[in-house]
Amino acid sequence: MGWAEAFPRKGLFVATKLPVARPRSVAATKTAFTYPAETAFAVDKRQYLFDHAYIARRETLVFNDGFPDTRLAPIDLLIREYRRFGNYRFTAKFLSYGPVQGSENLRNELARFLNHSRGLQVSPANILITKGAQMAMYLASQILVRKGEEVAVGEPGYLGASEVFRAAGANLNFIPVDKDGMDIDAVEQLCKKKKLRMLYVIPHHHMPTTVTLSAARRQQLLELAKKYQFAVVEDDYDFDFHYASSPIMPLVSVDTCGNVIYVGSFCKTIAPAIRIGFLVAPVNLIEQATWLRKLVDRQGEQLMEEAMANLLRNGDIDRHLKKANKIYHERRDLLCTLLRKELKGVAEFDIPAGGFSLWATFGDRNVKTIAAGAQKLGLGMADGDDYWHQKPGRVNGVRLGFASLNEKEMVEAVGLLKKAVEGA
Amino acid sequence: MGWAEAFPRKGLFVATKLPVARPRSVAATKTAFTYPAETAFAVDKRQYLFDHAYIARRETLVFNDGFPDTRLAPIDLLIREYRRFGNYRFTAKFLSYGPVQGSENLRNELARFLNHSRGLQVSPANILITKGAQMAMYLASQILVRKGEEVAVGEPGYLGASEVFRAAGANLNFIPVDKDGMDIDAVEQLCKKKKLRMLYVIPHHHMPTTVTLSAARRQQLLELAKKYQFAVVEDDYDFDFHYASSPIMPLVSVDTCGNVIYVGSFCKTIAPAIRIGFLVAPVNLIEQATWLRKLVDRQGEQLMEEAMANLLRNGDIDRHLKKANKIYHERRDLLCTLLRKELKGVAEFDIPAGGFSLWATFGDRNVKTIAAGAQKLGLGMADGDDYWHQKPGRVNGVRLGFASLNEKEMVEAVGLLKKAVEGA
Numbered sequence: 001m002g003w004a005e006a007f008p009r010k011g012l013f014v015a016t017k018l019p020v021a022r023p024r025s026v027a028a029t030k031t032a033f034t035y036p037a038e039t040a041f042a043v044d045k046r047q048y049l050f051d052h053a054y055i056a057r058r059e060t061l062v063f064n065d066g067f068p069d070t071r072l073a074p075i076d077l078l079i080r081e082y083r084r085f086g087n088y089r090f091t092a093k094f095l096s097y098g099p100v101q102g103s104e105n106l107r108n109e110l111a112r113f114l115n116h117s118r119g120l121q122v123s124p125a126n127i128l129i130t131k132g133a134q135m136a137m138y139l140a141s142q143i144l145v146r147k148g149e150e151v152a153v154g155e156p157g158y159l160g161a162s163e164v165f166r167a168a169g170a171n172l173n174f175i176p177v178d179k180d181g182m183d184i185d186a187v188e189q190l191c192k193k194k195k196l197r198m199l200y201v202i203p204h205h206h207m208p209t210t211v212t213l214s215a216a217r218r219q220q221l222l223e224l225a226k227k228y229q230f231a232v233v234e235d236d237y238d239f240d241f242h243y244a245s246s247p248i249m250p251l252v253s254v255d256t257c258g259n260v261i262y263v264g265s266f267c268k269t270i271a272p273a274i275r276i277g278f279l280v281a282p283v284n285l286i287e288q289a290t291w292l293r294k295l296v297d298r299q300g301e302q303l304m305e306e307a308m309a310n311l312l313r314n315g316d317i318d319r320h321l322k323k324a325n326k327i328y329h330e331r332r333d334l335l336c337t338l339l340r341k342e343l344k345g346v347a348e349f350d351i352p353a354g355g356f357s358l359w360a361t362f363g364d365r366n367v368k369t370i371a372a373g374a375q376k377l378g379l380g381m382a383d384g385d386d387y388w389h390q391k392p393g394r395v396n397g398v399r400l401g402f403a404s405l406n407e408k409e410m411v412e413a414v415g416l417l418k419k420a421v422e423g424a
Numbered sequence: 425m426g427w428a429e430a431f432p433r434k435g436l437f438v439a440t441k442l443p444v445a446r447p448r449s450v451a452a453t454k455t456a457f458t459y460p461a462e463t464a465f466a467v468d469k470r471q472y473l474f475d476h477a478y479i480a481r482r483e484t485l486v487f488n489d490g491f492p493d494t495r496l497a498p499i500d501l502l503i504r505e506y507r508r509f510g511n512y513r514f515t516a517k518f519l520s521y522g523p524v525q526g527s528e529n530l531r532n533e534l535a536r537f538l539n540h541s542r543g544l545q546v547s548p549a550n551i552l553i554t555k556g557a558q559m560a561m562y563l564a565s566q567i568l569v570r571k572g573e574e575v576a577v578g579e580p581g582y583l584g585a586s587e588v589f590r591a592a593g594a595n596l597n598f599i600p601v602d603k604d605g606m607d608i609d610a611v612e613q614l615c616k617k618k619k620l621r622m623l624y625v626i627p628h629h630h631m632p633t634t635v636t637l638s639a640a641r642r643q644q645l646l647e648l649a650k651k652y653q654f655a656v657v658e659d660d661y662d663f664d665f666h667y668a669s670s671p672i673m674p675l676v677s678v679d680t681c682g683n684v685i686y687v688g689s690f691c692k693t694i695a696p697a698i699r700i701g702f703l704v705a706p707v708n709l710i711e712q713a714t715w716l717r718k719l720v721d722r723q724g725e726q727l728m729e730e731a732m733a734n735l736l737r738n739g740d741i742d743r744h745l746k747k748a749n750k751i752y753h754e755r756r757d758l759l760c761t762l763l764r765k766e767l768k769g770v771a772e773f774d775i776p777a778g779g780f781s782l783w784a785t786f787g788d789r790n791v792k793t794i795a796a797g798a799q800k801l802g803l804g805m806a807d808g809d810d811y812w813h814q815k816p817g818r819v820n821g822v823r824l825g826f827a828s829l830n831e832k833e834m835v836e837a838v839g840l841l842k843k844a845v846e847g848a
């Protein structure tokens with residue numbers, strides 16, 4: 001069977017028992033066999049619920065799903081921190097196994113940042129540093145949801161989160177979303193019928209429609225969560241980006257009962273590739289999520305976490321957010337102006353109060369057709385399929401990410417969109 | 425109930441419906457309530473199987489579990505790469521969402537590196553870049569193991585892996601390990617009784633005893649895996665560190681059937697905190713592991729992956745490994761010499777052919793007592809508990825990590841160990 005031990009090893013208690021090996025040259029080995037194409041054992045096949053195929057097409061002009069402009073990423077600040085590690089006398093202490101819960105410095109700074117910016121009242125013990133909000137949602141749902149348990153999500157909603165919940169074994173329940181956010185009356189009806197374990201909500205700017213959960217519904221949701229004792233996973237991925245006078249404080253800031261788990265990240269603050277996120281929760285949940293985190297990947301990137309702690313401490317993050325908010329605010333306004341001008345009476349939208357994208361509908365014109373046409377003209381955009389779990393009740397709308405397009409690109413993109421709409 | 429929306433928001437369709445908010449000052453909020461101590465909903469409590477509490481005590485002298493010396497970490501090389509990103513014209517392309525499977529550059533370089541150093545014949549499509557070997561094991565076992573399926577692990581063994589398998593729902597079966605590695609006859613007996621889904625093995629230097637799986641048993645294991653169609657997870661975490669003339673090629677290098685999954689990392693090459701690991705497998709398994717990876721944390725650190733690709737391409741990793749092997753070889757020899765001299769007739773051990781630690785027993789003397797005594801003298805060491813899943817059959821042994829101790833520290837550590845042994 002050609003055991004490939006080319007040279008008998010001079011180990012202490014093994015060598016004597018080793019059969020004489022037949023040396024094989026690398027060339028001979030290469031022709032002898034190739035790596036197996038398939039496993040010998042069965043592997044269950046699962047499907048992506050959705051995949052942003054157009055993300056990869058970076059060269060073309062794209063109305064993306066709502067990403068920050070990586071050209072504005074303060075990568076220089078990050079590199080400055082990394083250079084410091086090169087000279088750091090104590091860098092060695094960040095190079096070994098470290099705290100599973102994440103850098104103590106970062107958790108301290110983050111507690112301060114969250115309490116200051118969002119009205120939270122948490123301590124570093126309430127924070128688990130994760131790889132993006134994605135991992136925070138993964139860990140929370142794996143800890144909370146057992147097979148067959150009921151989870152409520154918005155329809156339309158963020159299918160990336162739904163896939164995480166489904167992988168945890170959740171039975172998904174779809175809650176209609178209107179201009180005031182999730183329909184909490186529908187949640188109440190659900191609670192009367194089933195034992196709800198978890199509800200996923202993006203109150204600040206709902207994905208995909210960017211609507212904000214109204215104050216009345218927020219109260220209603222917290223009361224329901226208290227009454228029926230379910231967990232609310234509050235995804236606040238774009239809290240730091242708001243163009244109206246004041247952001248709305250998250251649900252977690254007024255949760256006195258321990259119903260709300262808070263998820264966020266810096267992936268939109270620095271760049272999507274800088275994977276620092278966080279899970280905020282009462283300590284008993286943080287402990288369990290930390291247990292699982294240890295199994296998943298042991299710990300985060302300590303150098304990155306220390307760098308981020310410094311950037312928060314120095315006020316670099318605050319300064320960058322101020323600068324970025326100004327630019328994205330201008331880009332949002334530019335897109336709205338251009339859509340009103342170029343697609344008057346065709347494109348309908350409400351001005352998003354924050355975030356990176358705008359929810360548009362085009363009357364009777366099919367978004368799929370528009371997207372296909374745009375694609376041919378060199379403009380990438382979603383085709384409206386990625387926001388819906390179910391067929392019935394679909395609205396013919398699409399997210400137009402404005403944050404990654406500068407003035408010249410935005411003008412060009414809206415011009416191409418106009419052509420595509422006219423051809424649809 | 426004090427909804428904390430201090431300022432009504434000027435959103436388009438929300439503001440009009442917002443109830444008049446009662447402004448609260450930050451100070452008032454702070455005294456109004458504190459963050460909940462516990463969740464309102466139930467959270468199942470799980471326990472760590474084991475925890476290296478002594479890792480945290482870095483200031484004291486420690487015989488650790490077998491970690492590289494972070495003082496020798498080529499952090500300058502890594503920082504050099506990061507500085508390059510600061511000037512890079514194309515850094516922006518690594519700052520957005522990227523390939524879930526990992527950097528294409530790194531997968532190319534890694535395929536070359538693995539094929540060259542380990543006799544593998546894999547393509548980049550066979551590689552998933554992970555956060556350390558830990559994540560590779562997590563993903564593989566989550567994909568492969570369903571609740572109640574049978575998994576075989578060595579006894580003694582690496583409990584960190586066992587915990588991952590247990591979390592996937594595995595029913596663990598303990599296979600005795602002797603001087604030739606895992607007892608494959610025992611595996612065969614197991615296969616006759618139960619449907620084995622997966623076997624975890626560290627053939628190069630078994631954890632904890634550092635023994636090497638003999639050639640005969642390797643053949644036997646591959647034949648069994650083929651016959652009974654189970655997956656072999658080969659953990660080769662310290663392949664790159666061997667002090668005998670030649671390393672033994674991994675099982676995966678001669679697997680023509682697709683039974684072996686190969687797991688490794690650079691966490692021992694650069695530093696434990698630099699979390700670049702990999703899973704090598706046939707494409708059908710890589711696809712499924714990539715699906716799960718997307719749910720867990722979307723993607724790895726692209727900048728780190730690009731940096732590592734450059735270090736591999738430049739030959740920096742090869743040069744560092746050569747240098748580090750020389751130093752750790754000397755440290756291994758020094759520890760053996762000192763133990764022979766200072767603990768003659770008391771400490772028994774075989775010279776480890778590679779890796780970062782030595783497996784020692786102390787006759788009738790209890791390792792727990794020795795470790796407690798050492799602790800009092802200022803020497804950290806394991807107490808022998810972390811290697812066994814079960815009570816019966818335990819051997820009174822301990823791993824003494826030599827790689828992180830320089831000559832002065834090693835002399836001091838063995839001196840303290842001697843005192844502790846004499847006092848036991």
